Amino acid sequence: MRVSGPQAHALTAACFEPARDGARRNGQTFPQAVLRRGWLRDPRDGARIDDTLIAHFHAPRSYTGEDVAELHLHGGPGVVAACLRVLIDAGARLAQPGEFTKRAFLNGRLDLAQAEAVADLIAAESERAARAAAVRLAGALSDDLTRLRRDLLDRLVEIEAHVDYPDEVSEPDVAALAADLRAQAARVEELLAGSRGARALREGISCVIVGPPNAGKSSLLNALVASDRAIVSAIPGTTRDVIEDRIVVDGVIVRLSDTAGLREPADVLEAEGVARTRRALAGADLVVLVVDASVPPGADEREAFAQTVGRPRIVLCNKGDLGDAGAADVRRLAGDRDVVIAGSVRWPQTVERVRIEMARLGWGGQIDTNRALVANARHVQALTRAREALTRALQTLDEGHPMDVVSSDLREAAAAYGEVTGDQVTEEVLDGIFSRFCVGK
Numbered sequence: 001m002r003v004s005g006p007q008a009h010a011l012t013a014a015c016f017e018p019a020r021d022g023a024r025r026n027g028q029t030f031p032q033a034v035l036r037r038g039w040l041r042d043p044r045d046g047a048r049i050d051d052t053l054i055a056h057f058h059a060p061r062s063y064t065g066e067d068v069a070e071l072h073l074h075g076g077p078g079v080v081a082a083c084l085r086v087l088i089d090a091g092a093r094l095a096q097p098g099e100f101t102k103r104a105f106l107n108g109r110l111d112l113a114q115a116e117a118v119a120d121l122i123a124a125e126s127e128r129a130a131r132a133a134a135v136r137l138a139g140a141l142s143d144d145l146t147r148l149r150r151d152l153l154d155r156l157v158e159i160e161a162h163v164d165y166p167d168e169v170s171e172p173d174v175a176a177l178a179a180d181l182r183a184q185a186a187r188v189e190e191l192l193a194g195s196r197g198a199r200a201l202r203e204g205i206s207c208v209i210v211g212p213p214n215a216g217k218s219s220l221l222n223a224l225v226a227s228d229r230a231i232v233s234a235i236p237g238t239t240r241d242v243i244e245d246r247i248v249v250d251g252v253i254v255r256l257s258d259t260a261g262l263r264e265p266a267d268v269l270e271a272e273g274v275a276r277t278r279r280a281l282a283g284a285d286l287v288v289l290v291v292d293a294s295v296p297p298g299a300d301e302r303e304a305f306a307q308t309v310g311r312p313r314i315v316l317c318n319k320g321d322l323g324d325a326g327a328a329d330v331r332r333l334a335g336d337r338d339v340v341i342a343g344s345v346r347w348p349q350t351v352e353r354v355r356i357e358m359a360r361l362g363w364g365g366q367i368d369t370n371r372a373l374v375a376n377a378r379h380v381q382a383l384t385r386a387r388e389a390l391t392r393a394l395q396t397l398d399e400g401h402p403m404d405v406v407s408s409d410l411r412e413a414a415a416a417y418g419e420v421t422g423d424q425v426t427e428e429v430l431d432g433i434f435s436r437f438c439v440g441k
């Protein structure tokens with residue numbers, strides 16, 4: 001249980017009885033960041049609630065930058081409820097979602113990109129996703145953008161000083177400014193280029209397995225998750241509902257959906273299954289189309305291709321162990337941008353190929369988690385705006401316009417950087433970000 005604010009220490013002291021009257025350190029009953037053991041008691045009647053540990057942090061040396069007390073309880077719901085009641089009786093109130101981190105941001109302990117990284121770290125489901133969030137929490141992205149922003153603001157000062165006092169301040173060197181802006185644009189471009197993989201790492205991707213009945217869709221799901229997740233049978237139309245599971249590919253959570261075979265439904269039950277397949281398809285980032293390529297494709301195969309056209313698509317020519325009589329025709333049905341894999345879900349190398357192509361098609365393969373990565377939509381939007389403003393400014397300079405004409409574009413790029421780090425951000429944006437946190441963070 002964490003308590004933060006000017007009253008945090010007085011409030012917890014009223015409910016806490018130290019196990020022994022520990023020596024004061026630096027004149028403080030509760031020295032900085034030292035765990036002390038004692039009884040949590042109800043001040044109303046002195047009743048014992050829990051044998052606890054308590055740590056005190058003194059402003060500004062705490063997570064929020066305020067006085068903070070942290071209670072380590074035994075954690076059962078009854079103990080937690082009693083502790084909460086006692087603290088609220090003593091004058092505390094419940095924290096709002098993300099309020100501790102919001103206060104940390106407002107008190108300058110973290111910048112906004114770092115605060116968002118805290119949420120990413122908590123939500124990270126794979127080790128690599130956690131690592132990428134930790135790099136952001138350590139400030140890799142923030143440092144980069146703070147430097148770029150400061151550079152631009154310095155340039156703006158030079159330009160504006162010259163505009164205001166042309167006799168005293170000489171005109172800044174246009175070539176040097178252009179070189180600077182080009183370097184900035186390249187850095188922003190680099191950050192944006194890595195954002196696809198970074199977002200996949202942060203958010204995961206959805207991948208739907210579709211195809212005609214009996215093609216081997218459920219067999220593929222089972223092979224990918226390495227368990228008998230879905231029923232497999234030789235009867236076409238075995239799978240009726242959407243069956244979901246997840247795998248981790250290079251640290252990215254891939255949410256898999258196995259679906260009912262796409263064909264003209266024979267009954268209402270199958271019709272509902274096909275409707276569900278279509279819905280799953282609509283929300284998918286990636287499609288794996290499984291077809292039985294041991295026989296020539298028919299109407300169902302053509303229909304399945306038509307239903308998934310234009311989507312990022314892996315075409316798996318399955319049942320290669322039974323022959324490849326249909327493989328050439330299936331390849332002709334595929335488009336230039338499709339990735340076609342021939343083999344069998346019964347062969348490990350085919351399943352491995354599917355995983356590799358998922359990574360390539362889904363997020364461009366390799367993700368370098370040691371570098372600063374731009375991983376959320378808000379950051380991508382802001383940096384896209386920065387890139388546009390820099391491009392406009394460079395064009396203006398190329399066309400030989402006076403230098404003060406680029407000021408507004410430079411200001412806009414600086415503002416976009418500031419939005420990411422929170423140096424220039426509105427209250428609504430802040431509320432939106434912190435409301436997505438869980439309570440207590």
Ligand SMILES: Nc1nc2c(ncn2[C@@H]2O[C@H](COP(=O)(O)OP(=O)(O)OP(=O)(O)O)[C@@H](O)[C@H]2O)c(=O)[nH]1
Binds near residue numbers: 220
């Ligand atoms: N020989 C061979 N049989 C396969 C292969 N893949 C799947 N099968 C068999 O084909 C049949 C259908 O497989 P499923 O995985 O149930 O096919 P499905 O696409 O999920 O079918 P529905 O759910 O009915 O749409 C089963 O008998 C599988 O054992 C393969 O690569 N080779």
Ligand SMILES: [Mg+2]
Binds near residue numbers: 259
């Ligand atoms: Mg199936």
